[in-house]
Amino acid sequence: MEFLISLWEALPYELQYLIWTMIKIVAIVLPMMLLVAYYTYAERKIIGYMQVRVGPNRVGPKGWLQPIADALKLMFKEIIIPANANKLLFLMAPAITLAPALAAWAVFPFDEKLVFADINAGLLYILALTSVGVYGVIIGGWASNSKYAFLGTMRSAAQIVAYEIAMGFALVGVLVAAGSLNLGEIIRAQEGGIFSWFWLPLLPLFAVYVISGVAETNRAPFDVAEGESEIVAGFHVEYSGMAFAVYFLAEYANMILISALTAVMFFGGWLSPFQGWPVLGPLFDWVPGFFWLVIKTGFFMFLFLWLRATFPRYRYDQIMRLGWKVFIPITIVWIAVVGLAVVYQVPWWFD
Amino acid sequence: MLENYLPIMIFLTVAFVLGGIVIGLGFLLGTSKPDDEKNSPYECGFEAFEDSRMKFDVRYYLVAILFIIFDLEIAFLFPWAVVLDQIGMVGFIAMMVFLGILVIGFIYEWKKGALEWE
Numbered sequence: 001m002e003f004l005i006s007l008w009e010a011l012p013y014e015l016q017y018l019i020w021t022m023i024k025i026v027a028i029v030l031p032m033m034l035l036v037a038y039y040t041y042a043e044r045k046i047i048g049y050m051q052v053r054v055g056p057n058r059v060g061p062k063g064w065l066q067p068i069a070d071a072l073k074l075m076f077k078e079i080i081i082p083a084n085a086n087k088l089l090f091l092m093a094p095a096i097t098l099a100p101a102l103a104a105w106a107v108f109p110f111d112e113k114l115v116f117a118d119i120n121a122g123l124l125y126i127l128a129l130t131s132v133g134v135y136g137v138i139i140g141g142w143a144s145n146s147k148y149a150f151l152g153t154m155r156s157a158a159q160i161v162a163y164e165i166a167m168g169f170a171l172v173g174v175l176v177a178a179g180s181l182n183l184g185e186i187i188r189a190q191e192g193g194i195f196s197w198f199w200l201p202l203l204p205l206f207a208v209y210v211i212s213g214v215a216e217t218n219r220a221p222f223d224v225a226e227g228e229s230e231i232v233a234g235f236h237v238e239y240s241g242m243a244f245a246v247y248f249l250a251e252y253a254n255m256i257l258i259s260a261l262t263a264v265m266f267f268g269g270w271l272s273p274f275q276g277w278p279v280l281g282p283l284f285d286w287v288p289g290f291f292w293l294v295i296k297t298g299f300f301m302f303l304f305l306w307l308r309a310t311f312p313r314y315r316y317d318q319i320m321r322l323g324w325k326v327f328i329p330i331t332i333v334w335i336a337v338v339g340l341a342v343v344y345q346v347p348w349w350f351d
Numbered sequence: 352m353l354e355n356y357l358p359i360m361i362f363l364t365v366a367f368v369l370g371g372i373v374i375g376l377g378f379l380l381g382t383s384k385p386d387d388e389k390n391s392p393y394e395c396g397f398e399a400f401e402d403s404r405m406k407f408d409v410r411y412y413l414v415a416i417l418f419i420i421f422d423l424e425i426a427f428l429f430p431w432a433v434v435l436d437q438i439g440m441v442g443f444i445a446m447m448v449f450l451g452i453l454v455i456g457f458i459y460e461w462k463k464g465a466l467e468w469e
Contacts, residue, residue: 076381083387098367099370
């Protein structure tokens with residue numbers, strides 16, 4: 001032990017810094033990967049039970065090892081590169097999708113002081129990174145040089161782009177209410193129990209954000225991009241093996257990210273729902289903030305699966321109508337309302 | 352100020368490299384027996400015909416153009432939103448004028464049918 005400490009101290013400062021940063025990155029990315037793996041298991045189980053089936057139950061007790069088996073299987077599958085594909089872009093595209101889905105967690109506040117990089121422009125950074133994800137989709141579908149992939153790309157790019165605007169406007173509403181781009185500050189602006197959180201004054205924006213989040217990640221009921229009954233699998237139809245697994249990973253990591261961001265921006269992140277209440281407040285004081293964050297995030301992650309099991313797929317023109325003609329007007333109006341409320345310092349939330 | 356962003360740059364690099372490693376692992380562990388049939392683009396069993404980079408609906412362009420306008424608008428709104436409580440009513444009215452002009456454009460394109468998908 002002492003030898004290790006002396007070895008550590010002998011290292012130059014820059015190297016110490018780099019190693020320390022790497023450890024922190026691994027501490028974020030590794031649990032994220034595990035979470036993604038078991039999120040897919042939860043999805044199959046939950047949707048199974050919602051449809052009166054059991055879901056996966058063969059690999060390991062109650063199917064617990066199913067995601068591990070899936071990952072292993074994908075690892076040993078051939079990665080097929082189509083003959084006419086643009087090889088470099090074809091292989092780069094999945095990584096371009098995955099990188100922002102993971103790196104967005106860099107500014108995410110897991111608890112009061114638990115944040116990897118506490119930057120001022122946190123929300124801007126997240127908005128920028130989630131926008132990069134669409135490049136992976138476009139590049140992947142284009143590089144495949146296949147008709148189905150191309151059609152899927154066009155659809156999903158247009159859809160992601162349309163809902164990104166609604167999402168961006170919803171974020172602006174949160175910014176107006178919180179007065180800061182820093183995610184920690186946004187949470188602190190919501191202090192004071194469940195009714196002080198932004199979901200109440202920003203209710204329309206909250207609804208728009210969650211629904212846009214589902215559309216952004218191309219999940220049911222907005223999954224026309226991969227509509228298996230018409231264009232087989234959309235933009236990733238030519239992907240197989242690990243290249244496909246990376247797309248898959250990115251999609252689920254994005255779902256978790258959207259859930260967690262909803263919890264932070266509209267549901268007070270690490271704050272206790274009973275904060276400042278007479279009896280319940282002190283009673284739940286000992287619960288660590290991280291625990292509340294996990295519960296809130298978990299709820300929205302469940303919502304994603306619930307929506308998928310409940311709703312039939314939208315038609316493409318319906319999706320575009322919802323994005324452009326419903327969400328954008330709602331958000332613009334509500335930004336004005338929230339702006340007025342902040343200027344006049346309307347009590348309870350903005351005083 | 353800027354040194355806060357160094358770990359983020361490292362994180363981004365790691366995330367990108369990770370994607371590369373995972374795909375590389377797939378190449379290392381997976382089999383590789385390519386043949387002509389397997390490598391041809393998937394078209395439900397038909398021989399691929401025509402070029403797959405075909406003409407597509409002009410509305411996708413329209414969506415892209417509209418996206419740029421509105422995304423820029425959001426970028427303008429960001430700094431305004433952060434300091435709104437300090438600039439008060441004057442700032443609010445100024446931004447509403449700007450938003451109003453954009454909304455007029457939005458109504459125009461709506462009436463022109465740029466948002467229709469029939």
